[in-house]
Amino acid sequence: MENKKNQVNQNSAPIGIFDSGVGGLTVAREVMRNIPLERIVYFGDTARVPYGSKSKETIVRYSRQIIRFLMTQGVKAIVVACNTASAFALEEVKKEIEIPIIGVVQPGAKVACAATRNKKIGVIGTEGTVRSQIYTKVIQEWDPKIEVIGKACPLFVPLVEEGWLKDPVTDEVAYRYLKEIKEKNIDTLILGCTHYPLLRSTVQKVMGENVTLVNPAYETALELKNLLYQHKLENRGDGGEKELKYQFFVSDAADKFKQFANSILPYDIETTKQINIEEF
Amino acid sequence: MENKKNQVNQNSAPIGIFDSGVGGLTVAREVMRNIPLERIVYFGDTARVPYGSKSKETIVRYSRQIIRFLMTQGVKAIVVACNTASAFALEEVKKEIEIPIIGVVQPGAKVACAATRNKKIGVIGTEGTVRSQIYTKVIQEWDPKIEVIGKACPLFVPLVEEGWLKDPVTDEVAYRYLKEIKEKNIDTLILGCTHYPLLRSTVQKVMGENVTLVNPAYETALELKNLLYQHKLENRGDGGEKELKYQFFVSDAADKFKQFANSILPYDIETTKQINIEEF
Numbered sequence: 001m002e003n004k005k006n007q008v009n010q011n012s013a014p015i016g017i018f019d020s021g022v023g024g025l026t027v028a029r030e031v032m033r034n035i036p037l038e039r040i041v042y043f044g045d046t047a048r049v050p051y052g053s054k055s056k057e058t059i060v061r062y063s064r065q066i067i068r069f070l071m072t073q074g075v076k077a078i079v080v081a082c083n084t085a086s087a088f089a090l091e092e093v094k095k096e097i098e099i100p101i102i103g104v105v106q107p108g109a110k111v112a113c114a115a116t117r118n119k120k121i122g123v124i125g126t127e128g129t130v131r132s133q134i135y136t137k138v139i140q141e142w143d144p145k146i147e148v149i150g151k152a153c154p155l156f157v158p159l160v161e162e163g164w165l166k167d168p169v170t171d172e173v174a175y176r177y178l179k180e181i182k183e184k185n186i187d188t189l190i191l192g193c194t195h196y197p198l199l200r201s202t203v204q205k206v207m208g209e210n211v212t213l214v215n216p217a218y219e220t221a222l223e224l225k226n227l228l229y230q231h232k233l234e235n236r237g238d239g240g241e242k243e244l245k246y247q248f249f250v251s252d253a254a255d256k257f258k259q260f261a262n263s264i265l266p267y268d269i270e271t272t273k274q275i276n277i278e279e280f
Numbered sequence: 281m282e283n284k285k286n287q288v289n290q291n292s293a294p295i296g297i298f299d300s301g302v303g304g305l306t307v308a309r310e311v312m313r314n315i316p317l318e319r320i321v322y323f324g325d326t327a328r329v330p331y332g333s334k335s336k337e338t339i340v341r342y343s344r345q346i347i348r349f350l351m352t353q354g355v356k357a358i359v360v361a362c363n364t365a366s367a368f369a370l371e372e373v374k375k376e377i378e379i380p381i382i383g384v385v386q387p388g389a390k391v392a393c394a395a396t397r398n399k400k401i402g403v404i405g406t407e408g409t410v411r412s413q414i415y416t417k418v419i420q421e422w423d424p425k426i427e428v429i430g431k432a433c434p435l436f437v438p439l440v441e442e443g444w445l446k447d448p449v450t451d452e453v454a455y456r457y458l459k460e461i462k463e464k465n466i467d468t469l470i471l472g473c474t475h476y477p478l479l480r481s482t483v484q485k486v487m488g489e490n491v492t493l494v495n496p497a498y499e500t501a502l503e504l505k506n507l508l509y510q511h512k513l514e515n516r517g518d519g520g521e522k523e524l525k526y527q528f529f530v531s532d533a534a535d536k537f538k539q540f541a542n543s544i545l546p547y548d549i550e551t552t553k554q555i556n557i558e559e560f
Contacts (some may be wrong), residue, residue, distance in 0.1 A: 046336050048328050058327050058532045158438045169456070171474045172449055278558055 052126025332406025
């Protein structure tokens with residue numbers, strides 16, 4: 001009886017999702033769409049955003065603090081919804097916790113491998129993600145014959161945050177960043193930063209219709225669904241209904257976060273709580 | 281005797297200069313040029329950059345940590361070489377320390393007041409600086425008749441960090457950001473972010489030759505020189521010669537910082553030390 005009860009409690013526990021800021025909301029959005037019964041505790045590290053230009057050591061320290069915070073919220077599984085943190089910290093922190101944890105890199109890489117026909121995959125992301133060559137490592141573990149061409153696009157995140165999504169400036173920046181990988185004749189392109197799905201139409205226009213764009217946010221939601229099933233951790237909707245379904249925490253500027261979140265989520269956030277993440 | 285020795289020690293102590301990252305190096309550069317006998321301890325908070333989009337509360341906490349670190353380095357005076365931190369934290373932290381401390385806002389504002397003829401001053405900066413209206417407050421304390429028009433330019437910092445200083449994309453972004461304040465017929469424009477002097481020629485081109493650009497970094501170096509003289513704290517070059525003249529500390533990614541610093545300073549940085557600022 002006790003075990004069954006604990007199991008129910010565990011099943012109705014939330015998923016912890018974290019990112020350096022607002023970008024991971026594209027992952028939260030896919031979880032809401034694809035596993036609608038699951039509760040979510042989202043943490044955006046808005047005080048220390050961006051992660052893309054920071055060192056591995058710093059990103060590992062930040063990820064540990066955030067995981068300690070998420071554990072205080074009783075999460076049953078964690079999604080590292082940030083490509084940089086997935087690249088730098090996932091392997092380290094995986095050894096240190098007992099609940100399932102996944103990043104966005106493996107699911108995105110797996111689908112790109114399945115999609116490519118000419119075995120040439122492009123990856124765009126922050127400087128940190130591209131320099132880490134994490135997608136190359138993961139992809140070549142599956143198929144060493146696949147060539148992976150990475151390109152950092154540091155202006156994409158500030159352009160998205162400025163709201164210039166369909167804009168001649170963004171078109172020109174995209175054209176310049178993507179020129180090099182376009183000439184390499186890739187047939188599949190991974191949107192290796194959680195902000196980039198918001199630039200999907202610009203990127204598709206520049207790359208042309210024959211290039212398949214892979215959105216790791218979507219693939220991660222499907223992988224999470226599978227993982228919860230394997231661990232018998234799915235929320236069946238039979239407990240915890242009194243709790244808030246989606247909760248949002250940030251390390252700074254909660255109002256600004258809420259505004260951005262409400263512009264991209266299929267759901268209106270009512271409150272966002274600010275915490276001091278350095279205390280965890 | 282003892283007093284005289286202490287005075288010599290204090291005179292040969294370094295100036296502490298801090299910024300959210302590399303931007304404050306434009307202030308360090310002006311100090312090197314204009315007060316060449318002074319030693320400098322520079323701290324760039326590269327782990328938590330940018331400050332421009334963060335809240336006042338967070339910026340005050342960060343500034344306190346950095347000042348505690350600079351005090352461990354025996355600095356005799358501090359320059360807050362960051363417009364956002366000058367706007368949000370200077371008044372708070374001034375009460376808490378005994379050595380002289382100045383920011384970049386007052387010196388820039390003072391010179392702009394002297395320069396304007398039609399009493400219309402523009403201020404460009406980060407979102408935090410513009411939203412704080414700090415330049416407006418300071419300028420209108422001196423002359424309530426001056427109209428101050430602010431405009432946030434969030435893409436300027438990433439464009440500078442990307443190195444696109446003379447570039448059609450930067451021209452187009454500048455044209456779009458500055459259109460509004462240009463139409464207001466200002467005759468003086470404050471470059472209210474330490475990165476912006478690096479875009480000086482682009483901004484001058486867009487605004488036209490009749491608009492006077494004010495670089496607070498330069499004005500701050502002159503004000504510092506004056507302040508040291510008033511407090512009898514000038515380095516006369518008669519002590520401490522064995523110490524390193526210029527020292528650089530960062531909270532992350534020391535190599536990248538060094539590379540940027542060497543591209544803008546009239547001097548080659550040899551080493552940059554990384555510290556964990558959250559411990560202070």
